[in-house]
Amino acid sequence: MSTEDTPKDYSESPINLEYFYTAGSATTRFLNQVKEGNIVGQGCPKCKAVYVPPRGSCPRCGVATDIEVPLTDKGCIESFTVVHIPIPGNPIVPPYVCAMIRLDGANISFLHLIQDVDIENIRIGMRIQAVWKPKEEWTHSLENIKWFAPIDEPDVDVATLRFQES
Numbered sequence: 651m652s653t654e655d656t657p658k659d660y661s662e663s664p665i666n667l668e669y670f671y672t673a674g675s676a677t678t679r680f681l682n683q684v685k686e687g688n689i690v691g692q693g694c695p696k697c698k699a700v701y702v703p704p705r706g707s708c709p710r711c712g713v714a715t716d717i718e719v720p721l722t723d724k725g726c727i728e729s730f731t732v733v734h735i736p737i738p739g740n741p742i743v744p745p746y747v748c749a750m751i752r753l754d755g756a757n758i759s760f761l762h763l764i765q766d767v768d769i770e771n772i773r774i775g776m777r778i779q780a781v782w783k784p785k786e787e788w789t790h791s792l793e794n795i796k797w798f799a800p801i802d803e804p805d806v807d808v809a810t811l812r813f814q815e816s
C-alpha cells in the first residue's frame with residue numbers, strides 16, 4: 651500500500667479570512683482605555699453588575715451600562731481548559747492553558763492565557779495578574795496583555811463570585 655492509499659484521519663485546509671470589526675460606542679470607550687493600559691468596566695445603574703469587556707447594556711435589566719468602573723489587572727481563574735491541539739499561526743506550543751478570567755470587581759469573565767506556572771498547579775480560584783506587553787506595543791486590544799500569571803495571594807472561593815441580586 652502506497653502512502654497515497656493510506657486512509658487519512660484528517661486533512662488540513664488553511665483558510666484566510668479578512669474582516670473589519672466595527673466597535674460600538676461602549677467597546678470603543680473600553681478599547682481606548684486598554685490602549686492606555688487601563689481596564690475600565692461598565693456598570694449597570696440598576697443591578698450594579700460590572701461588565702468587562704463591556705457590551706453597552708445589561709442583559710439582565712436591558713439598560714445602558716453607562717457607569718465607568720476602573721478595575722485593576724488582578725483577578726482569579728473562574729474556569730480553565732488545557733489546550734493540546736496546536737492552532738495554525740499561534741506561536742504558543744501546546745499544552746497550554748486558556749482560562750476564564752474574573753477581574754476583581756467584575757461580574758463577568760473573559761478568556762485569556764495563563765503562563766509562568768506549571769499546568770498541573772493551575773486551579774479554579776487561583777489569584778492571577780496581567781503580564782503586559784511593553785507599552786510601545788500597546789494597541790486597542792486585550793492582546794496588550796501577554797497573559798495572566800499567578801500571584802502570591804490566597805485562592806478565591808469561586809462560590810463567592812456568584813452574582814448577588816441587589
Ligand SMILES: [Zn+2]
Binds near residue numbers: 694708
Ligand atoms: Zn443590570
